[in-house]
Amino acid sequence: MKVIDIKNLTKIYNDSEYKVNALNGIDLSFEEGEFAAVVGPSGSGKTTLLNIVGGLDKPSGGEVIIDHTNIGKLKSSRLIDFRLKNIGFVFQAYNLIPVLTARENVEFIMHLQGKPKAEREKRMKDLMSAVGLSDRIDSRPSKLSGGQQQRVAVARALASKPKFILADEPTANLDSKSTENLLDIMEKLNKEENTTFIFSTHDARVVKKARRVITIEDGKVVSDEIRK
Amino acid sequence: MLWSVAWRNIWRSKVRSLVIICALTIGIFAGVFTWALYEGMVIQRINSAIKTEASHIQLHHKKYLENPDVKYSMNLSTRISEQIDSMAGVKAATVRVIVNSMIASAETGSGVQVVGIDPDKESRVTNMYEKIIDGEYLEGVKRNPILIGKRMAEKLNVNVRSKVVLTMQQMDGEITRAQFKVAGIYKISNGMYEEMTVFVKKSDLINLIGLDRTGSHEIAVLLEDDRTYNDIRDKIAARYKDLDVKSWKELMPEVSLVEETMDISMYLILGIILFALLFGIINTMLMAVLERVKELGMLMAVGMNKIRVFTMIMLETLLLAFTGCIIGIILGYLLTLLLMKTGIDLSAWGDAYERLGYDTVIYPIPDILIAAKVSLMVFVTGLIAAIYPAIKALKLKPAEALRIDI
Ligand SMILES: Nc1ncnc2c1ncn2[C@@H]1O[C@H](COP(=O)(O)OP(=O)(O)OP(=O)(O)O)[C@@H](O)[C@H]1O
Ligand SMILES: [Mg+2]
Numbered sequence: 001m002k003v004i005d006i007k008n009l010t011k012i013y014n015d016s017e018y019k020v021n022a023l024n025g026i027d028l029s030f031e032e033g034e035f036a037a038v039v040g041p042s043g044s045g046k047t048t049l050l051n052i053v054g055g056l057d058k059p060s061g062g063e064v065i066i067d068h069t070n071i072g073k074l075k076s077s078r079l080i081d082f083r084l085k086n087i088g089f090v091f092q093a094y095n096l097i098p099v100l101t102a103r104e105n106v107e108f109i110m111h112l113q114g115k116p117k118a119e120r121e122k123r124m125k126d127l128m129s130a131v132g133l134s135d136r137i138d139s140r141p142s143k144l145s146g147g148q149q150q151r152v153a154v155a156r157a158l159a160s161k162p163k164f165i166l167a168d169e170p171t172a173n174l175d176s177k178s179t180e181n182l183l184d185i186m187e188k189l190n191k192e193e194n195t196t197f198i199f200s201t202h203d204a205r206v207v208k209k210a211r212r213v214i215t216i217e218d219g220k221v222v223s224d225e226i227r228k
Numbered sequence: 229m230l231w232s233v234a235w236r237n238i239w240r241s242k243v244r245s246l247v248i249i250c251a252l253t254i255g256i257f258a259g260v261f262t263w264a265l266y267e268g269m270v271i272q273r274i275n276s277a278i279k280t281e282a283s284h285i286q287l288h289h290k291k292y293l294e295n296p297d298v299k300y301s302m303n304l305s306t307r308i309s310e311q312i313d314s315m316a317g318v319k320a321a322t323v324r325v326i327v328n329s330m331i332a333s334a335e336t337g338s339g340v341q342v343v344g345i346d347p348d349k350e351s352r353v354t355n356m357y358e359k360i361i362d363g364e365y366l367e368g369v370k371r372n373p374i375l376i377g378k379r380m381a382e383k384l385n386v387n388v389r390s391k392v393v394l395t396m397q398q399m400d401g402e403i404t405r406a407q408f409k410v411a412g413i414y415k416i417s418n419g420m421y422e423e424m425t426v427f428v429k430k431s432d433l434i435n436l437i438g439l440d441r442t443g444s445h446e447i448a449v450l451l452e453d454d455r456t457y458n459d460i461r462d463k464i465a466a467r468y469k470d471l472d473v474k475s476w477k478e479l480m481p482e483v484s485l486v487e488e489t490m491d492i493s494m495y496l497i498l499g500i501i502l503f504a505l506l507f508g509i510i511n512t513m514l515m516a517v518l519e520r521v522k523e524l525g526m527l528m529a530v531g532m533n534k535i536r537v538f539t540m541i542m543l544e545t546l547l548l549a550f551t552g553c554i555i556g557i558i559l560g561y562l563l564t565l566l567l568m569k570t571g572i573d574l575s576a577w578g579d580a581y582e583r584l585g586y587d588t589v590i591y592p593i594p595d596i597l598i599a600a601k602v603s604l605m606v607f608v609t610g611l612i613a614a615i616y617p618a619i620k621a622l623k624l625k626p627a628e629a630l631r632i633d634i
Contacts, residue, residue, distance in 0.1 A: 047631075056529055056627040077534065084531025091529075091630060094522040099236035111229045112531055160531075 003164050003196050004030040004053060009062035011048050011219070022048040024219040025062070030164065030198060035190045037210035038200040045219040046200040047168050053198070054087050054166045055079045067163065084112055088157030088195075090167035095153035096141040102128065102152045103137040109160045127155035130192070131185050147178025151185060158189060164196035171206055183209045230536065234543035237516065238551075245548060248505075248512045252552025252606075253559065255505050259498040260560025260602055264592035265572065270490050272587045276417050277483045278450075278476055279355050284457045285464060286479055287312075287447040288472045298327055298399060298437055298445070302471060305444040309349075311467075312449055317460050319452050320352035323444035325433045329396035331376075331426065333384035340380070341425050342394060344433030353450045356414060356427070363388035363412035372432050373411035377422030381413045388413060394428075399438045406436055418585035483585075491601075498602060502609045509610070513545050513617035524621055525629025538618045545614035546607070553606040557599045564592045 011023040022045045030036065038046050051057040052072075053064055059072045066086060074082060083089075096105045103124055110120040128137050131151040133144075141149050150170055157165045167186075171179040183206055190197050199206070207213055215223040238245050278284060287308070289300035302308070305323045312321040325344035330337055347366045351357045356375075357365040366373045374392060376384075386392060388410050395405040408428060416422055434441060451460055457475040465473040477484040517524070528537060568591055574581055575588040582588055 051627045054529070056630075057625075080528065080531055080533045083529065084533075089526075089530050091526060094526050094630070097233065097523065097527070099233060099240060108229070109530055112536070156530075 001032045003032050005065040007063045010060050012060045022219050033194045034196050036198050036212040037207050038214050040216040044216050050166050050168050055083050086163045088162035088165035090153045090157050090170045092169045092172045098141050101138050106156045106159050131155045147174050150182050167199035230540050234540050237544050238548055248508050249552040251508055253556040255501040256553050256556025257559045259501050260557050261563050263494045263598045264564040268591045268593045270486050280416050282476045282479050283353050283448040284451040285449040285461050285475055290472045301443040301445050304442050306442045309447050317452050317456050319450045321449045322349035322353045324446040325430050326445040327396050329394045332393045333386045335385050343427050344430035346430050353448050359414040359416050360412045361415045366411050369409045369411040372408040374408035375412045375427040378415040379423040417587035419582040506613050509613035517617045517621045521629045524624055525626040529626040534622050537621055541618035541621050542614045546610040549606050549610035564594045567592050
């Protein structure tokens with residue numbers, strides 16, 4: 001089943017002086033359950049692509065169709081609800097609310113979705129154990145390592161049972177051991193929950209784990225390779 | 229959830245939040261206490277005006293208030309007074325003969341208003357008999373006793389048992405004079421009144437000026453209930469159509485003005501305090517928003533909508549304001565309760581207050597309504613202070629906020 005359909009997507013940043021063609025006609029589609037990496041040199045448009053697919057930014061041209069909806073046409077207030085229901089995010093940093101404990105961070109989005117307490121509690125416990133942090137559920141982010149924080153972020157992104165998860169360089173701030181650990185957890189959850197993961201990276205070890213590698217350069221897809 | 233996030237967010241910058249909370253606490257503490265003090269001052273003034281000076285309602289000859297001449301007296305006033313005394317809602321009524329006169333001691337003289345009273349009946353209407361600081365209330369002196377104020381005694385340099393001479397006009401226009409002996413000296417909060425008013429026995433004064441035995445210039449009426457003065461004034465006025473019937477509010481417009489403008493004055497003072505604090509709150513909240521740009525961007529990215537972001541910033545601002553507000557109100561209350569019995573002595577500030585009729589020792593009044601009014605004002609201030617920072621937060625675009633490096 002097709003989760004995301006991207007057709008001839010373009011993005012032009014129109015600053016006062018510069019005009020940057022960040023995306024130059026991208027055609028891509030993602031099936032349910034994919035574990036895909038977006039790679040490319042710095043400035044190639046990875047973040048721009050993920051932001052537009054995630055509904056955080058508007059395209060200049062083309063379409064992004066998710067669940068029969070062209071999200072580029074949604075009003076920003078509708079878009080927030082759309083993100084809440086359909087998309088999980090893991091960022092490079094600042095993923096968690098510092099004043100909330102790990103448990104509260106994971107439950108936060110379910111709270112916004114209006115899920116009942118018992119359901120929130122159960123899902124939170126399942127996910128915290130899946131990311132291997134059952135014993136740290138009451139810690140605040142500042143008491144967790146960078147790797148642990150990213151694992152909580154993954155649990156948080158999955159908590160709302162989104163259609164897919166977008167992760168822009170989730171391992172950029174992590175050492176190699178934490179990187180490997182986080183990727184293993186993401187892979188496991190991808191298989192167990194059949195959640196689609198799309199992540200961007202510069203890291204060769206991360207790329208190695210991906211089952212699909214999309215390379216973009218100057219805002220164009222230059223290769224799209226499916227492994228295994 | 230939003231409440232608890234907002235509350236915890238306040239304590240992320242402990243020092244910054246504490247500084248603004250302290251500023252709020254001090255401002256509101258000062259406001260609440262001043263209000264309680266002011267209310268005490270006004271209520272004491274009204275009490276003194278009613279209980280010692282004017283009573284609730286007075287009757288006069290129709291022309292008397294315009295031109296207080298001895299000839300504008302009321303006939304049969306002792307009977308009228310007795311009739312009013314037996315009306316429902318009336319505690320007591322008494323008649324007074326009032327003559328403008330000159331008073332002189334061996335050393336000096338002064339203008340004065342001589343009030344002839346029936347001591348027994350008068351003491352049921354006013355509490356002047358409680359204000360005697362030396363001597364007795366028109367007693368202890370056989371012939372022509374007189375009660376004078378402390379300020380008057382100082383001015384004339386007389387003591388209890390000193391002799392003074394009163395010079396006045398009789399009903400027929402002739403000038404007469406008589407010697408009186410100081411029976412007592414009184415002291416009340418209204419310095420002007422104290423300096424202007426002396427009391428003698430009604431019978432002595434009637435003899436002196438040649439007034440009819442039933443005549444008088446003023447009937448003073450004390451009511452059972454402080455709030456019924458308008459109703460009962462109307463009832464009395466309906467019964468005695470040819471007399472001038474007025475409530476204390478009409479007789480002392482300056483006192484009722486202070487009562488009516490008290491709240492406005494306090495709203496103004498607190499408004500100024502809160503206006504200054506407003507900028508402090510805005511500044512604190514603006515910093516709180518700007519240093520959390522990335523986090524707010526993330527929250528919007530993962531699905532926190534604008535209403536919730538706005539509410540969160542609002543709640544943070546209001547919680548911040550109300551923390552200071554509640555501590556300030558509690559402290560203001562504690563100080564009020566502490567000083568409620570002992571009072572605050574303002575005499576160090578000179579006798580200007582006393583001259584205007586105010587006590588120099590003020591007893592602040594603990595009033596729940598003050599806390600309610602102050603809280604309402606802080607709430608409005610908090611709302612206003614929150615708007616700008618909250619709008620700043622709403623203007624963030626998640627994609628851009630997340631790219632910014634801080
Ligand atoms: N808000 C913006 N305004 C103007 N130009 C922008 C903006 N955001 C990104 N760009 C430009 O768009 C191009 C693509 O940027 P993007 O951040 O998508 O690259 P990237 O592949 O994520 O790079 P990196 O690997 O360094 O994160 C770059 O040339 C960048 O300078
Ligand atoms: Mg990037």
